[in-house]
Amino acid sequence: MSQLRCPKCGAPAIAEHGKQYTTCENCGTVIYIDRSSVIFNYIMPFILDEDKARAVFRRWCAGPSLAKDLEREAQITSVEKIYFPVFLFRRVVGGQEKSIIKPAKGTTLPGLQSQVIPPGDITVFDSTVSTRGAEVIQPEISVETYLADLPGTAKEQALLYLPFFVFRYRYQGTDYISVMGGTSGRVHTSGFPGRSAAPYALVVGGGFLLAFIGGILGFITTPIFYVLVFAGAALAMLTGRAVVRTPEGGDNK
Numbered sequence: 001m002s003q004l005r006c007p008k009c010g011a012p013a014i015a016e017h018g019k020q021y022t023t024c025e026n027c028g029t030v031i032y033i034d035r036s037s038v039i040f041n042y043i044m045p046f047i048l049d050e051d052k053a054r055a056v057f058r059r060w061c062a063g064p065s066l067a068k069d070l071e072r073e074a075q076i077t078s079v080e081k082i083y084f085p086v087f088l089f090r091r092v093v094g095g096q097e098k099s100i101i102k103p104a105k106g107t108t109l110p111g112l113q114s115q116v117i118p119p120g121d122i123t124v125f126d127s128t129v130s131t132r133g134a135e136v137i138q139p140e141i142s143v144e145t146y147l148a149d150l151p152g153t154a155k156e157q158a159l160l161y162l163p164f165f166v167f168r169y170r171y172q173g174t175d176y177i178s179v180m181g182g183t184s185g186r187v188h189t190s191g192f193p194g195r196s197a198a199p200y201a202l203v204v205g206g207g208f209l210l211a212f213i214g215g216i217l218g219f220i221t222t223p224i225f226y227v228l229v230f231a232g233a234a235l236a237m238l239t240g241r242a243v244v245r246t247p248e249g250g251d252n253k
């Protein structure tokens, strides 16, 4: 619902998406909507359902930068659907229209402070919209917090609820949280179980050490030790590559 009232009778009026005028249902007065000062409430419905989201999450777990047994070992402990509030400011800056996104609530959940609108349809959030079991997170930051620092002049401002899945999962005794866009399937994460770089460093380091020793020995004793330089460098490159490209690696099927 927009925060709009009929100027004649004071009844709450409904502003339709994209319309400049509305008619008061109580007294019939035509109301001009000044979109620069009214805050409209919009919502972006989920495109993914929970089953799809779980499948996308599994694929994400198999990704190349993550621990290689994550796909097998990660235990999803909960999947939560939420609508997270952001402010959408449309401003005219230097003759051009510009959209600015600001979070309407502080959060530690990864990805939710980012300032992009994911692809998806935006509709007016009124009583006819079903949130289908998703928790609607209420804004805690007021619009005034941002207004003073925004560039240009106001064209429209809105409170927009964006859909997300919050995955909580357990891997090797530690709990993790990832957040997935409810339309894009994009996964945001912080402190995720990454693939260990230790074996790679060890093998490559060993190879370079061998090359270094070969160089020294070749210089101070006999040039035959220079062979070790090439052997060491080759070892570093070949084995390093093999460690990175583990068979369980990350192809997303």
Ligand SMILES: [Zn+2]
Residues within 6 Å of the ligand: 006, 007, 008, 009, 010, 011, 024, 025, 026, 027, 028, 029
């Ligand atoms: Zn009225």
